[in-house]
Amino acid sequence: MSDTEHLTTGSTKPIFPDDGVLRLYSMRFCPYAHRVHLVLDAKNIPHHNIYINLQAKPDWFTKMSSTAKVPALEVVKEGENTVLIESLVICDYLDEMYPEVPLYPTDPLKKAQDKILVQRFGHFITSLYKMLLDDKRELDLTDLITDLEIYENELKQRGSKFFGGSKPGMLDYMIWPWCERFAALKLGDGTQAELDPQRFLTLLQWRDLMLQDKAVKIFYLDGETHDKYMNSRKAGSADYNML
Amino acid sequence: MSDTEHLTTGSTKPIFPDDGVLRLYSMRFCPYAHRVHLVLDAKNIPHHNIYINLQAKPDWFTKMSSTAKVPALEVVKEGENTVLIESLVICDYLDEMYPEVPLYPTDPLKKAQDKILVQRFGHFITSLYKMLLDDKRELDLTDLITDLEIYENELKQRGSKFFGGSKPGMLDYMIWPWCERFAALKLGDGTQAELDPQRFLTLLQWRDLMLQDKAVKIFYLDGETHDKYMNSRKAGSADYNML
Numbered sequence: 001m002s003d004t005e006h007l008t009t010g011s012t013k014p015i016f017p018d019d020g021v022l023r024l025y026s027m028r029f030c031p032y033a034h035r036v037h038l039v040l041d042a043k044n045i046p047h048h049n050i051y052i053n054l055q056a057k058p059d060w061f062t063k064m065s066s067t068a069k070v071p072a073l074e075v076v077k078e079g080e081n082t083v084l085i086e087s088l089v090i091c092d093y094l095d096e097m098y099p100e101v102p103l104y105p106t107d108p109l110k111k112a113q114d115k116i117l118v119q120r121f122g123h124f125i126t127s128l129y130k131m132l133l134d135d136k137r138e139l140d141l142t143d144l145i146t147d148l149e150i151y152e153n154e155l156k157q158r159g160s161k162f163f164g165g166s167k168p169g170m171l172d173y174m175i176w177p178w179c180e181r182f183a184a185l186k187l188g189d190g191t192q193a194e195l196d197p198q199r200f201l202t203l204l205q206w207r208d209l210m211l212q213d214k215a216v217k218i219f220y221l222d223g224e225t226h227d228k229y230m231n232s233r234k235a236g237s238a239d240y241n242m243l
Numbered sequence: 244m245s246d247t248e249h250l251t252t253g254s255t256k257p258i259f260p261d262d263g264v265l266r267l268y269s270m271r272f273c274p275y276a277h278r279v280h281l282v283l284d285a286k287n288i289p290h291h292n293i294y295i296n297l298q299a300k301p302d303w304f305t306k307m308s309s310t311a312k313v314p315a316l317e318v319v320k321e322g323e324n325t326v327l328i329e330s331l332v333i334c335d336y337l338d339e340m341y342p343e344v345p346l347y348p349t350d351p352l353k354k355a356q357d358k359i360l361v362q363r364f365g366h367f368i369t370s371l372y373k374m375l376l377d378d379k380r381e382l383d384l385t386d387l388i389t390d391l392e393i394y395e396n397e398l399k400q401r402g403s404k405f406f407g408g409s410k411p412g413m414l415d416y417m418i419w420p421w422c423e424r425f426a427a428l429k430l431g432d433g434t435q436a437e438l439d440p441q442r443f444l445t446l447l448q449w450r451d452l453m454l455q456d457k458a459v460k461i462f463y464l465d466g467e468t469h470d471k472y473m474n475s476r477k478a479g480s481a482d483y484n485m486l
Contacts, residue, residue: 067363084352085359086362089355090355092358097351111339112335115329115332119332
């Protein structure tokens with residue numbers, strides 16, 4: 001099968017060597033799964049990627065996980081496999097288990113502040129997805145801009161390249177999937193939605209720096225590709241295997 | 244002021260000694276704030292409680308916190324105060340900072356599994372609150388029962404008194420506030436909703452054991468009191484100071 005073929009109803013479960021390597025069940029265009037890919041790649045954690053067709057899930061996948069959601073991380077441990085769900089839980093688990101490339105600040109207070117900023121990003125996520133899936137002609141960026149100003153001001157105040165300092169940290173990676181997808185947001189006349197370069201000076205510099213990050217590059221897709229996928233989804237038949 | 248008087252618009256900010264003691268901004272009937280009270284009490288962490296009238300918030304509170312939500316934990320550190328929000332973030336912070344009474348399993352995998360069960364409880368929370376606030380005559384417990392069966396089966400499988408083992412852990416405390424409020428759920432004829440004692444044998448034993456826990460006892464309110472508060476809220480004027 002090709003690298004990103006999404007397994008579907010009737011498929012057989014891939015067989016992996018009994019080597020203890022993590023198995024990530026994902027969907028190539030899922031932003032929550034994207035978070036886990038970023039953390040795995042940032043930490044150079046060996047893993048198998050298994051892509052799932054979410055509109056026609058394999059029976060073995062439905063049976064394997066309590067919710068049949070992606071991302072799901074299968075941890076192979078002492079002959080007994082455990083399946084973790086929820087992107088933030090999975091990423092925190094990976095950070096605890098693979099501390100060589102730490103993604104959180106060591107100060108618990110600073111760590112808590114970063115987690116709050118991840119939680120608050122949920123409002124931007126909801127607004128962006130509503131706009132990506134809705135009729136774009138009624139595009140009103142007000143909500144998105146209000147949300148992003150929190151991050152613009154925060155990063156300006158921190159005075160570092162990334163929220164994580166000189167390198168991307170957990171906060172950078174947890175919000176990135178939707179920042180990447182912002183490039184898929186088109187105005188009514190078909191042109192790309194852009195942030196005011198003066199108002200979002202710091203955040204736009206951050207975006208350019210993120211685009212040069214190794215983990216971001218590995219899983220990156222441009223706005224056109226994200227847009228093409230979203231259009232297939234809106235048309236009622238998500239084209240999981242378009243890559 | 245009385246112990247649980249809720250400060251309102253026009254009130255002055257309470258002055259505390261510069262002793263580094265944590266300050267918890269709370270609302271006596273808020274289940275999310277309840278989570279933080281449980282963790283503070285379970286760990287015997289000294290703290291000041293400040294109760295906020297959420298329908299008429301003090302100006303100083305609105306200015307102090309980015310979202311003006313409760314629970315909010317003010318951490319007094321090196322002359323600079325930091326305000327944390329989001330119940331789960333606060334509780335995780337407290338567990339990291341005050342490790343003497345650890346609330347999570349030490350195994351990161353088991354910890355992640357407990358966090359998933361906290362996340363999944365969100366569905367029960369939504370259903371329960373909808374029923375507590377809606378017209379009770381249309382009471383259908385199906386959704387609640389389906390959700391609770393996950394926890395009944397899980398605890399049965401663990402074979403321990405509590406989800407945390409021989410003592411309540413983070414999962415026990417994070418789901419407790421809504422389990423306590425289940426006693427406020429009344430059927431159409433005014434009688435209390437009850438779980439089938441056979442079907443929920445393990446979870447009902449757990450409830451009785453939780454009711455004997457020190458931290459649970461400190462902040463406990465019975466079903467009648469929760470019901471009385473919910474009725475005041477439904478009537479459009481939440482009676483924060485009823486205790």
